Amino acid sequence: MNLLNKLKKDIVIGDGAMGTLLYSYGTDSCFEELNLSHPDDILNIHKAYLRAGADVIQTNTYAANSLKLQRYGLEDSVDKINRAAVKIAKQAITNESFVVGTIGGNRGIRPNSFSIEEIVQSFSQQLHYLLDEDIDGLLLETYYDFDEMEAVLPYARKETNLPIIAQVSMQVPGIMQNRMPINEALLRLESLGADVVGVNCRLGPHHMLESLEQVELPKTALLSAYPNASLPTYTDGKFHYEGDADYFRKSALEFRAQGVRLLGGCCGTTPAHIAAFASELKGTLPVTEKQVEVKKEVVQVKPVQPKRTERPLQDIVKERSSVIVELDPPRKLNTKKFFEGAQALKEAGVDAITLADNSLASPRICNTSLAQLTKTNIGLRPLVHITCRDRNIIGLQSHLMGLHTLGLHDILAITGDPARVGDFPGASSVYDVSSFELISMIKQFNEGLSPTGKDLGEKGVFSVAAAFNPNVKYIDKAVLRLEKKAKYGADYFITQPVYSEGKLIEIYNATRHISQPIYIGLMPLTSSKNAEFLHNEVPGIKISDSIRELMASLKDDPVQSAKEGISITKSLIDAASELFNGIYLITPFMRYELTAQLATYTNTINSQVLRRKLNANSIVK
Known part of the structure; x- marks a missing residue:
């Protein structure tokens, strides 16, 4: 059975965070490079998630593209890192589990950090290295900027017939960064060719479920959700998450009720969180009908538009x-x-x-x-x-x-x-x-x-x-x-x-x-001293030789x-x-x-x- 057929038939459990575990072990550098230098650590994490009940594991390639690897001087290692990641993941799985190649978003709160042209070029390079290694599907995750997702998803769809899971992320429950309602965003991903559409990162179970209440079941695609464990805290120079696994277990059936077919975890989640999902959902049938309450448009009375007391300088x-x-x-x-x-x-x-x-x-x-x-x-x-x-x-x-x-x-x-x-x-x-x-x-x-x-x-x-x-x-x-x-x-x-x-x-x-x-x-x-200082030491200021010479001739007469x-x-x-x-x-x-x-x-x-x-x-x- 291939991945898409299983998703159509069952509720499928995904894995949890890779970076969170590596960080907790003391690693605070390029997690993707560990595919080359510490493959056993990556393999052991994959196996831990599979033992916890995961049906699908993702390759350790979230940031394994040239744009993100260049900060570590590893932009020439995109090929090696991605190929190694797939090989490690495939060592871990059994005949009953699947490997999806992960490609993460590049733009977050800074939508102009990379141009769309740069992103597509980097994406295409990483995509083909993953496809060459015979993966079971693609996972595009943590896309805050919808323009970026709209650029790369059609490209991926054109390049492969494998199942594509497209997941966007919200800063605010229910809406994308560009103010697009999440239901509209997921329907748009379906129209662009995604087989599974969903949300991941930033939000824990509470706000993710609140957002999914606004989402209707797509006509052809299926729904996914990978919530964070909790909001992170910072103690003694280290980040950590405090959300416990039992909280995830209690929310599992609510995710099922919202029509989620693929359920995993994002930042802060561990094998214990995934085991909690699996314990509640393994063997349950997915929801095929869902009533979405249409919220009436609420007319908000906004404060009076502030008026400038003076005309703009321009x-x-x-x-x-x-x-x-x-x-x-x-x-x-x-x-x-x-x-x-x-x-x-x-x-x-x-x-x-x-x-x-x-x-x-x-x-x-x-x-x-x-x-x-x-x-x-x-x-x-x-x-x-x-x-x-x-x-x-x-x-x-x-x-x-x-x-x-x-x-x-x-x-x-x-x-x-x-x-x-x-x-x-x-x-x-x-x-x-x-x-x-x-x-x-x-x-x-x-x-x-x-x-x-x-x-x-x-x-x-x-x-x-x-x-x-x-x-x-x-x-x-x-x-x-x-x-x-x-x-x-x-x-x-x-x-x-x-x-x-x-x-x-x-x-x-x-x-x-x-x-x-x-x-x-x-x-x-x-x-004259002022002129020389400005010319030689202050960025963005240059003074002509003739003026500097004139000022120098008067240096003894302030x-x-x-x-x-x-x-x-x-x-x-x-x-x-x-x-x-x-x-x-x-x-x-x-x-x-x-x-x-x-x-x-x-x-x-x-x-x-x-x-x-x-x-x-x-x-x-």
Whole structure:
């Protein structure tokens, strides 16, 4: 009897977690590599699950693809690892049991971590190595990103007639990450050619059963479920699961009642959990009819859509000239000078001040706190920087929710300097997401959805700026990144400081096709040392030889050096104002009087430029 025939006739018991057991033995590296270095350990785990009552075991190949193996330098061992995994599993089985080749999903909460093209290429390579070893079926498991499953499932169906089990995973019970109801998702998998459709990972029996209550029996496919043992806990530097096997035994008949034909375990499960399922379900007949209660659409009364009290900066700079100024949060607890600077900049007529998020990876006063006080006490719009460096995705979501609650809607999303460049070089850089994904995440908030697809109950009204570094050898490559950020949802761009009129013209010509407005970054130099430091040690800043030579000639005259720095910046403002509506002034060393002076000058120049353009249009007419 083949696997599919058995599934049509009986309730079939799958195995449980492989990684959980290996981790409990002290292994914390590449589990798939153990197929080569410790085959006996893998074989013994397979045998333990078979003794517990499993009818189907899966190969130890969940992450045995080139995309995941490359983190261990094993991308050239995909062939050996997958073939070895099948051979080990086949040593364990009897004539009454089956081996399915497992291929895991690559995208989780970061749907853009790999392109679909990369995933399909990696998938096809792994698939063919598994098929070459004469497996009994395929198990595609832990696919959070439905686009990924939709790409690989049809490919697998085209390549083999073996039974295909396609299992997706939910962050939130009942819905996929893209907000697709689980019933709709499983029916879609059936239409794409899966023989068995189901769910695995993330959820324990309680929430998985709750989700399956919404699932109707497919017309041709069969249902599967592989719940987690429980939520993991972290004690003394190790993860572990506390769900006991008896809890699984009590839930077994409920899985049967929901129409599940293939029942196994995922994270945290052991042979004891599988034995608990087997003890209740071996010899029972599967359910062939199921009544799914159609839930009436509940009209939810959502809170009033928050309204911005000010227009987004991208709208302002599209219509008129605009000046924003970066004023760094202090490194020390005294904020007197910071708020003096914010007041002076308001009086100079700037549209907003931007507040960096621990720039150069050095701790400063929380920019959110200063932003709220600036908005409330001074009446000046704050533009809050958010880096990917300091917060994991949990912290980022919480931070965005806090900004929304405070009414701080202007954000600059950036990657952030790595921790090792700052005051604490031993600190961790998180980088759960890239700046691209952070932009996308913020825009999803504007749809009222969290990264997991959970309803936030209210839509955000964030406008998102992105960084643009034109100080590179090949500006076309920088523009490609800019285009990608625009695709991910950036509303406008802010550049690194520019120090030559030639570079301004180059930027203008290279970005004329971009519809999003650009603020040109300008920072006054204060001395020759300042110029040399910025040019040689600060990433993303390059200063022309002529300016560095000029500043060097004044190195013994600090007053004249500062005046020359202002003069250079004014000259750049003159040039930039002819090409761009947005000027972004960066305050050096909290010397806000310099940027206040330059902001006033910029507004004067912008008025002159506007009058000149109006006069030119009048003459043409």
